[in-house]
Amino acid sequence: MEVAVRVVQAACTLCQRVQDALLLPASASGSVHSKLDRSPVTVADWGVQAIVSWLLSDCFQDENISIVAEEDDETLSSSDGAALLESVVAAVNGCLIEAPKYGLRSPEKELKAHDILQAIRRCSSIGGPKGRFWVLDPVDGTLGFVRGDQYAVALALIEDGEVVLGVLGCPNYPMKKEWLNYHQRYYRLMSKVSPPTPGSWHRGCVMYAHRGCGQAWMQPLVHDFGKLDWRNSREVRVSTVSDPLSATFCEPVEKANTSHTFTAGLAHSVGLRKQPLRVYSMVKYAAIARGDVEIFMKFARAGYKEKIWDHAAGVVIIQEAGGVITDAGGRPLDFSRGVFLEGLDRGIIACSGPLLHHRIVGAVDASWNSSTL
Numbered sequence: 001m002e003v004a005v006r007v008v009q010a011a012c013t014l015c016q017r018v019q020d021a022l023l024l025p026a027s028a029s030g031s032v033h034s035k036l037d038r039s040p041v042t043v044a045d046w047g048v049q050a051i052v053s054w055l056l057s058d059c060f061q062d063e064n065i066s067i068v069a070e071e072d073d074e075t076l077s078s079s080d081g082a083a084l085l086e087s088v089v090a091a092v093n094g095c096l097i098e099a100p101k102y103g104l105r106s107p108e109k110e111l112k113a114h115d116i117l118q119a120i121r122r123c124s125s126i127g128g129p130k131g132r133f134w135v136l137d138p139v140d141g142t143l144g145f146v147r148g149d150q151y152a153v154a155l156a157l158i159e160d161g162e163v164v165l166g167v168l169g170c171p172n173y174p175m176k177k178e179w180l181n182y183h184q185r186y187y188r189l190m191s192k193v194s195p196p197t198p199g200s201w202h203r204g205c206v207m208y209a210h211r212g213c214g215q216a217w218m219q220p221l222v223h224d225f226g227k228l229d230w231r232n233s234r235e236v237r238v239s240t241v242s243d244p245l246s247a248t249f250c251e252p253v254e255k256a257n258t259s260h261t262f263t264a265g266l267a268h269s270v271g272l273r274k275q276p277l278r279v280y281s282m283v284k285y286a287a288i289a290r291g292d293v294e295i296f297m298k299f300a301r302a303g304y305k306e307k308i309w310d311h312a313a314g315v316v317i318i319q320e321a322g323g324v325i326t327d328a329g330g331r332p333l334d335f336s337r338g339v340f341l342e343g344l345d346r347g348i349i350a351c352s353g354p355l356l357h358h359r360i361v362g363a364v365d366a367s368w369n370s371s372t373l
C-alpha cells in the first residue's frame, strides 16, 4: 500500500505538469492523439504507465511484475511516433528524477526511449482468476484531462480475482469540495489568485483503501513526500444521507458513455430531486467514498464491455468507506475474468448505503423493459 500510494503521488505530478502545459494558450494541439475508437490519449497516459511500471518493478525487484493497464506502445513505436515518444521520454525522466522526494528510487541513468517502451509494454498481463496482478488506468477520464477538468490515476492490486487494495490519485479534486470553486477560478484565470487558506490548500488528493480494513483514507497531493507525514491522512466515510430527497447522484459527462435519459427516469422514480453532478473519471467514486455525493449510476450502451481498470481502485475504496457497489442486478463486479467485467448485468450502481442502493436496483427492474436500452 505504501509503495502504491507513493507511486501514485509521483504519477500525479507528471499529470499536473502535462495538463498545465496542455492548457497554455501556445500549447500544440498535436499533444492530444486519437485512438482507434477515437478516444483521446496523451503524453500523460503513456508517461504514467511507464513510470508506474518502472517504479513498481524497481521497488519489488521484479522484472516480470504482472500489470494489466490501458495503454500499449504501438503508436509510440511507429515510424511517425518519434516526436511523441520524445515528449514521453522527457516527461518520464523529469518525473523520475524527483522520485526520491516520494521516498522512491530514481534510475541510475536517465531512461532511454527503448527503456520506456519496454516499461509500457511490460503492462500486458491479461488478468484472470488466479494469482496476483496490478491494474492501472494511467489517466482515467482523459477527456476531462485534456479539457482542464477532473481525471484520476487509478492503481489497484488484485489477488485471486479480488481487489485487495486501491489507490486513486485525483489531481484536481481538492481535500474539501468547497475548494473546487477556487480551483476552477485558477484555471479560468491562470493567475495567482490567493488560496482560500494559505498553506493548507491542496489542488488534489489521493485516496486509498485496503480490503477488509473497513476504513478508507485520503491525503493531500504533495510535491515533496518528505514533508508529508502519514498522519496527514484522514479517514473518509460515505455520506449518512439515505433520504432520496436530499441525495445527489453523479454520472459520466458524456452521453456516449451512459444513458442520461435512463438515469433521469430512475432518479425521478426513486424521488431524487437534485440535479445530477456530471464529472469525468473515477473522481465520481472518490466523491461517493468521502461523502460528497450519495449515488453513482452508469448504463453504457448495449455491447460495450466495461474494463477492470476503470473500476477496480474505486470499488474497494467505496466499499471500505462503507458504500455498496454492484451491477444493476445487485451482484458484485467480477474482476476475475480477464480485462473485462464479464457478465455485468446492465449497468453499475454505487451508493452510500444499502437503502438507497436497494431502491435504485428495484427502480431499474421496474423500468428496464420499457427503456430503449
Ligand SMILES: Nc1ncnc2c1ncn2[C@@H]1O[C@H](COP(=O)(O)OS(=O)(=O)O)[C@@H](OP(=O)(O)O)[C@H]1O
Residues within 6 Å of the ligand: 039, 070, 137, 139, 140, 141, 142, 143, 144, 251, 252, 253, 254, 255, 256, 257, 258, 279, 280, 281, 282, 300, 301, 304, 307, 310
Ligand atoms: N462507449 C463507452 N461507453 C462507456 N464507457 C466508455 C466508452 N468508451 C470509453 N469508455 C470508458 O469510460 C471511461 C471514462 O469514463 P468517464 O466516467 O470519465 O466518462 S465521461 O467522460 O465523464 O463521460 C474511459 O476511461 P479513459 O479512457 O481512461 O478515460 C473509458 O474506458
Ligand SMILES: [Mg+2]
Residues within 6 Å of the ligand: 137, 139, 140, 141, 309, 310
Ligand atoms: Mg479509464
Ligand SMILES: [Mg+2]
Residues within 6 Å of the ligand: 045, 070, 137, 138, 139, 140, 141, 142
Ligand atoms: Mg485511461
Ligand SMILES: [Mg+2]
Residues within 6 Å of the ligand: 039, 040, 070, 142
Ligand atoms: Mg482511454
